[in-house]
Amino acid sequence: xxxxxxxxxxxxxxxxxxxxxxxxxxxxxxxxxxxxxxxxxxxxxxxxxxxxxxxxxxxxxxxxxxxxxxxxxxxxxxxxxxxxxxxxxxxxxxxxxxxxxxxxxxxxxxxxxxx
Amino acid sequence: xxxxxxxxxxxxxxxxxxxxxxxxxxxxxxxxxxxxxxxxxxxxxxxxxxxxxxxxxxxxxxxxxxxxxxxxxxxxxxxxxxxxxxxxxxxxxxxxxxxxxxxxxxxxxxxxxxx
Numbered sequence: 686x687x688x689x690x691x692x693x694x695x696x697x698x699x700x701x702x703x704x705x706x707x708x709x710x711x712x713x714x715x716x717x718x719x720x721x722x723x724x725x726x727x728x729x730x731x732x733x734x735x736x737x738x739x740x741x742x743x744x745x746x747x748x749x750x751x752x753x754x755x756x757x758x759x760x761x762x763x764x765x766x767x768x769x770x771x772x773x774x775x776x777x778x779x780x781x782x783x784x785x786x787x788x789x790x791x792x793x794x795x796x797x798x799x800x
Numbered sequence: 801x802x803x804x805x806x807x808x809x810x811x812x813x814x815x816x817x818x819x820x821x822x823x824x825x826x827x828x829x830x831x832x833x834x835x836x837x838x839x840x841x842x843x844x845x846x847x848x849x850x851x852x853x854x855x856x857x858x859x860x861x862x863x864x865x866x867x868x869x870x871x872x873x874x875x876x877x878x879x880x881x882x883x884x885x886x887x888x889x890x891x892x893x894x895x896x897x898x899x900x901x902x903x904x905x906x907x908x909x910x911x912x913x914x915x
Contacts, residue, residue, distance in 0.1 A: 689842075717900050728804070729843070729891070729906040736901050775842050779900055785856055786900035787833075790842030 687712040687778045691791035699799050700768055706761040706794045708750075708776030718759040719777040719788060720750055729775065735759065736781075746770075771798045802826070804907035806892050812913045813882055821877040821910045823892030829905075831898030832875050834867055835891040837909070843891055849875060850898050882914045 692707045710716065718735040733744040740752040750761045759776060773795050779788040805824045813819050825832050830851050835843035845859040849869045860866075864882075869875040879886055889909040895902035 694840075721906075728908040729893075731903050734903070777842070781900055786898070786902075787845050787848060787856060787859075788904070790844070792840065792842050 687716065687780065687789045689776050689778050689789055689791035691776055691794050693794050694792065695795045695797060697797045697799060698766055701765045703764050704762065704766050704770075704796065706774050706776075706796065708759045708761065708791060710757050710759065710776070710778040712757075712778060712780065714783065715781040716778045717781050717786070718750075718752055719779070720744075720748070720759070720761050721775045721777060721790075723773040723775065723793075725772070732761075732774070766796070766798050768798050768800060770796060772796060804892055804894055804905050806890075806907040806910050808910060809908065810911045810913075812915065814915050815882060815884060817882050817914075819879050819882055819912065821879075821890050821912070823875045823877070823894075823907060825873060825875070825892070825894030826905055827873075829894035829896055830872070831895040831902065832869060833893040833895075833904060834875070834877050835893065837889045837891055839888075846877070848898070855898070879912075882912075884914050887912055887914045 688711045690709045720732040721729045722732045735752045743749045773793045775793045776791040777788040779786045807822045832849040834846040837843045848856040852872045864880045867877045891909045893904040893906045895904045
């Protein structure tokens with residue numbers, strides 16, 4: 686079984702400031718890791734994912750996340766946020782083997798970008 | 801092409817009534833997932849279909865919940881004898897093949913309110 690902890694329920698930040706959204710997970714097997722974003726009044730969409738290989742993964746809109754196995758973390762970062770990044774962000778983990786790839790989601794972090 | 805669609809977008813019902821929620825996945829996607837998202841929480845897995853069969857229904861909370869996918873495309877989530885605690889947003893997602901590396905594409909959800 687897996688679990689995901691998103692330590693911050695809300696992260697307020699000013700536009701153009703850097704941001705880090707924290708995610709820690711627990712699992713007895715190797716994992717795949719995901720960040721999903723939910724913009725206001727829209728469905729969840731995949732932001733980025735770690736499957737294997739390089740521990741640093743990037744999205745097309747400037748976010749990045751680093752898989753840290755020793756700290757069981759997958760924190761999401763962006764060096765300079767925009768108003769349009771205001772959204773709910775969900776971290777998720779799924780087993781990388783065993784045939785059942787059902788993801789477990791965290792509670793979400795609301796990123797609020799102020800002008 | 802068209803994404804995942806869900807109908808209705810909102811459903812208000814009375815305690816004890818029966819409801820059906822529909823999901824139209826992306827054409828050609830063999831894997832289909834149902835999740836439930838309560839206020840302030842991340843999506844919680846309910847059931848996963850591979851083709852027409854339920855490959856994993858371990859997330860269904862009790863026998864009042866049932867889902868079908870008779871032709872391997874559209875799926876219906878059925879809830880009998882609804883309770884106030886069933887109020888949530890019900891999300892559907894589909895992926896091409898259901899492997900762990902696949903991206904899940906989410907629909908906009910159906911908001912169920914049980915009065």
